[in-house]
Amino acid sequence: MNISQGFACFASALLEGQEGIFFSFREGEKERWVFGIGKKISADFSTGPFPFFSLTSFLGDKKSFWHFPEWYSDEECGKLLEKNFPQVLQNYDFSWPLDLTACSNETEKSFCSQIKSVQSASEQGDIWVLNLAHELSEELSDEKLLLSLYHSFLELKKNHCGGVVWTVEQKMCSMSPEVFLTQKGNILSTFPIKGTGDREYLEQNEKEISELAMVTDLLRNDLGQIAKKVWVENERVLVDRKSHWDAHSEIYARLPQNNISWEQFEMLLPAGSISGAPKKRVVEKILELENFDRDFYTGTFGVRFSPEESIFNILIRTLFAQDGKWRFPVGAGITYESDAVAEWQETLQKAEILRECTRT
Secondary structure: HHHHHHHHHHHHHHHHHOOEEEEEEEEOOEEEEEEEEEEOOOOOOOOOOOEEEEOOOOOOOOEEEEOOOOOEEEEHHHHHHOHHHHHHHHOOOOOOOHHHHHEEOOOOHHHHHHHHHHHHHHOOOOHEEEEEEEEEEEOOOOOHHHHHHHHHHHOOOOOOEEEEOOOOOOOOEEEOOOOOEEEEEEEEOOOOOEEEHHHHHHHHOOHHHHHHHHHHHHHHHHHHHHHEEEEEEEEEEEEEEEOOOOEEEEEEEOOOOOOHHHHHHHOOOOOHHEEEEEHHHHHHHHHHHOOOOOOOOOOEEEEEOOOOEEEEEOOOEEEEEOOOOOEEEEEEEEOOOHHHHHHHHHHHHHHHHHHHHHOO
């Protein structure tokens, strides 16, 4: 059973009125998925009960750890009964506005003005790189559209680390390409993404190359706070996302023990790739400039299978449903060398995933 079929079973349970969370990972031909449904209970980050799903906000000040009584995974396909999910969801067709810019809380002019403020701080040596975001939002006719959206996304077979949260407290679907942290015993790994465009652009653009180098150094230092040893396996890897390319590095760390604690995990927040460097000053500047509350956008979402195994994403390319509206924030890494208009266009390019998933 593949990811799409697993999600079909999960969504069928939701359409019958249950709460649940689905998490999936795909890298090339490698894929993994898990979901939980039923009456959830709170878990403790270090003691469980395991497995549980983890959700943290951008600043790490909001967090939820949920364990579900019914747990299914790609390794337990025999327990599942497939239902006619794709046909059911034809009742939830959707399309996105032709002009996504009209849905933004910023204009090109206002966003570029914010970029100039970042560059001014950079010129003074205050900031090296800052991830600046704005928010697309509009009325949402039915929250079940999130289920249809994610099913369409899975059928595109893109590499991703994401899923769907469907609880009383939170409804969202994350099509994130970015793995924040994996844990296997005492080995941690992180894969920060910096740079979006075509391959030739990413190979040659000095701004994109230096931006990833700065964020890699930041995350290496962050991991150094909790690990005995940290090393960079690959400084820059270009990845084909079908509609665009992006670049990431591969960083590893060895913990002194086999179980990462909440206190250790919290020390890594906010994630360096979606805040910037130096982190403390950058976060202050983000809160000063952005005219919306990130909340769980650029937070983390993942699964702790056991004290020795975990995986978490970065909540980018994520659609949130709240108060009768959908929210889809988008951002870009800003440095002194940034072209303001090009950065604005890059944020809108990231929102094109919504059109790619539109059912026709």
